[in-house]
Amino acid sequence: MDFRLESDSIGSKRIPVDAYYGVQSLRGAENFRITGLKMHEEFINSLVQIKKAAAITNNEVGLLDKKKEGAIIKACDEIIDGKLHDQFIVDPIQGSAGTSMNMNANEVIANRAIEILGKKKGDYGMVHPNDNVNYGQSTNDVVPTAGKMTVLKLLPKVIRELTGLYGAFQKKSREFDDVVKMGRTQLQDAVPIRLGQEFKAYSSVVKRDISRLEKVQEEMRVVNMGGTAVGTGINADTKYFHNIVPNIVKVSGIELKQAVNLIDETQNLDGYVAVSGVLKTCAVNLSKISNDLRLMSSGPRTGLGEIKLPAKQNGSSIMPGKVNPVIPEVVNQIAFNIIGNDITITMAAEAGQLELNAFEPIIFYNLFESIDTLTNGVDTLVNNCVLGITANKERCKQLVDNSVGIITALCPHVGYKKSAEIAKTALKTGRPIRKLILEEGLLSEDELNQVLDVVSMTEPGISAEQLLMV
Structure with missing residues (x-):
């Protein structure tokens, strides 16, 4: 392999002659062999959009x-179109607050611009990574701005998937509206509820998650671009300072605004914590729903068996015919990971000191992962699970008919103590509650038919006395 020699303040280093990255990128790649992964593609594009706007x-x-500007812009456009992403070689988890990320972008853009101008890569007299591509900037305003831009690109995707999940739950709530089943509290028989009501509740919590995610995007729109190293704007021309954010908006199409207090915006990363917290809340909600789906589908013969999930794959290498609730299970696991990511993001934001937080790389790595995995998890939950769920109406009816939970509706008529006695007798003897009530002459058959109308029991706001007057 042929090499070119590049140098920085640390010393000289051989760079593959065809490489668009330079000495600082290579040092970063060698120093930070952490995940073995590349930077997120949307983050790369965000970095490059900032560099284009800066030029x-x-x-x-x-x-x-104009000549250098044109070459830099063309290089940036090529990268935004997906070219040269393989030249971004630094690990997403790295030291120095993302300096290696920033320099990787600077060097790739500079070397491609040099090539566009007809010279060989590494001829930094033509276009310099620091003096031209990075002019008026610092890692400390470029990287956090790119991070926020990336979040704003990714969040609409998860919102779109959640909107689909909301619609799927709404559809199932209508489909299952006539299916009466036994409600449970603490996993014990409670009172009847309609399966459609349960799915309607799932749609409600998802709708709240969508609303939270839409609102928290505003946390990401305020950027410290122009603040350079510590928010004071050192080395940034006054006109550049005022125009850089509007130009990033034009280049990216993302609505951003420059922070009023750039020092605050450079020091503090609470916005990322806010986004992560909303993602965690959503993950917790989806995991709880997944738990419900696994419980209601348990069996198929020895569990609840109230619903049937779509069979997606064999569930065992040893037990023939076994089918597991693999989609809810993977959503559970995604939630566990997002909760862990949230802890990491929280601790990283807390660990900032004085004028800068050095731990943005780990925040971005975990935050982007949370958004991406949640997006993909919701997609498979909708299309591989929820839309294909069917109700076992006969099983639901059987469980309601055999439950003592319906005794609750009798409390206003025979009292709590007497109702408890009847419930105990029913459990001990296996005899239906209806027969026990009629034998003791506590209610007439017509009255009992109205009080124990399980469909009416599932309508909130209707008392037992009102039922008797129907």
């Missing part, structure tokens, strides 16, 4: 000539 702004204020 435009520096040209507008007379700090970058």
Whole structure:
């Protein structure tokens, strides 16, 4: 392999001659062999969109000539279109607050711009990674701004999937509205409920999650771009300072605004904690729903068996015919991971010191993972599970008919103590509650038919006395 020699303040290093990255990128790649993964593609594009906007702004204020600006813009456009992503070689988890990320972008853009101008990669007299591509910027305003832009690109995807889940639960709530089943509290028989009501409740909690995610996007729109190293804007031209964010908006199409207090925005990462917290809340809700689906589908013969989940794959390598609730199970696992990511993000945000938080790389790694896995998890939950759920109406009816939970409706008529006695007798003898009530002459058959109408029991706001007057 042929090499070119590049140097930085640490010393000289051989770089593959065809590489678009440079010495600082290679040092970062060698120092941070952590995950073995690449930076998120949307994060790479966000970094490059910032660099494109910076070149435009520096040209507008007379700090970058038209020739270099044009080459940098063309290089940026190529990368945004998906080219040269393999040249972003630094690990997403790294030290130095993301300096290696920033320099990787600077070097790849500079070397491609040099090539566009007809020179060989590494000829930084033509286009320099720091002096031209990074002019007026710092890792400390570029990286957090790119992080927020990336979150704003990713969140609409999970919101779209959750909207589909909301619709799927709404559809099932209508489909199952006539299926009366036994409600349970503490996993014990409670009172009847309609299966459609349970699925309607699932749609309600998902709707709240969507609302929270829509609102928390505003936390990401305020950026510290222009603040450079610590928020004071050192080395940033005054006109550049005022124009850089509007130009990023034009380049990216993402609504952003420059922070009023750039020092605060550089020091504090609470916005990421807020986003992660909303993702965690959503994950917790989906995991709880998945628990319900696994319980209601348990069996098929020795469990509850009230619903049937779509059979997606064999459930055992040894037990023939076994089918497991694999989709709810994977959603559970995604939730566990998002909860863990939230702890990491919280601790990383807390660990900042004075003018900068050095731990943005781990925040981004975990936050992007949380959004991506939640997006993909919701997609498979909708299409491989929820839309294919069917109700076992006969089983639901059987469980309601054999339950003593319906005794609750009799309390206003025969009293709590007497109702408890009847429930105990029914459990001990196996005899139906209806027969025990009639034998003791506590209610007439017509009265009992109205009080023990299980469908009416599932309508909130209707008392037992009202039922008797129907």
